[in-house]
Amino acid sequence: MTLQLAVLASGNGSNLQAILDRIASGALDAKVCLVLCNKPEARALTRARAAGVAHLALSPADYPDREAFDAAMVAAIRAHGADAVALAGYMRLLTPGFLAAFAGRVVNIHPALLPSFPGLCGAADAQAYGVTLAGCTVHFVDEQMDHGSVIVQAAVPVHPGEPLDDLKARIHAMEHRIYPQSLQWLAEGRLRVEGRVVRVLPRGDGTTVPGVPDGPWLVWPPLEQGF
The missing domain is CATH 3.40.50.170 (Formyl transferase, N-terminal domain)
Known part of the structure; x- marks a missing residue:
């Protein structure tokens, strides 16, 4: 079954690019439904745009606390049909509420x-x-x-x-x-x-x-x- 994936990034997005390249080659059975960044200047957004992938920047400063910000991310991810999340240079800790929304389906590269x-x-x-x-x-x-x-x-x-x-x-x-x-x-x-x-x-x-x-x-x- 094709993995319906959201990618969270804060910066360059080289791992996002690697994911997109593997999808294009047929090695990875996934669809990147949304690239979501907490910084509007993140190059990951440019990579998503070039690949024709839905992308969104949300600023934590627009929300009263971490829980509200993460709830907005959950809503955006679900609205785009993703059910798994890959962190690709995402520089914020996720709240328990976010992790519960995608239990066992959030991964990170370190x-x-x-x-x-x-x-x-x-x-x-x-x-x-x-x-x-x-x-x-x-x-x-x-x-x-x-x-x-x-x-x-x-x-x-x-x-x-x-x-x-x-x-x-x-x-x-x-x-x-x-x-x-x-x-x-x-x-x-x-x-x-x-x-x-x-x-x-x-x-x-x-x-x-x-x-x-x-x-x-x-x-x-x-x-x-x-x-």
Whole structure:
């Protein structure tokens, strides 16, 4: 079944673009019903406009509190027919009311290997700590920041003394692969949450798609063809 998706973004929207590109290629069985931004200058809105996708900017300053703002977002998302939500650089915590409206169907991408280095500067914090492996995580969203159950992670090497932008570029390249993959698993109903563990089930016909080798990179669970 085609995943009816809303994408929330605050900035550049490169992961939104990766999602749109995978949909266009046929690898991701989804429709982006709405791109919703909390900043009218967000480039994600330009990307949505170029792709012919419905888009909307709502300002938190126009609402009395977080609950009212999130209720307006829920109403807009439902009005456009979406029933799942992907955060793509969305820089606000979601309220319990929002999460309840799309229970078990809100996902996020974070540029670090959670639970290490949560927050706004995951890649920079990892580099400053001196790790030898950095990476990214797709996870379900709960009421705590960067806390929900992990769906898929990818690790990339950190080269001593390299510019932070080089590390970020390597992480972003993996983000753009693992995020659409996780959404495809969600579209296929193949994600089962057992406590804090997320399992990727075989496809409905009982088959398991072979993982794609990634050379020096480690991705788990393994990606499937098209990602």
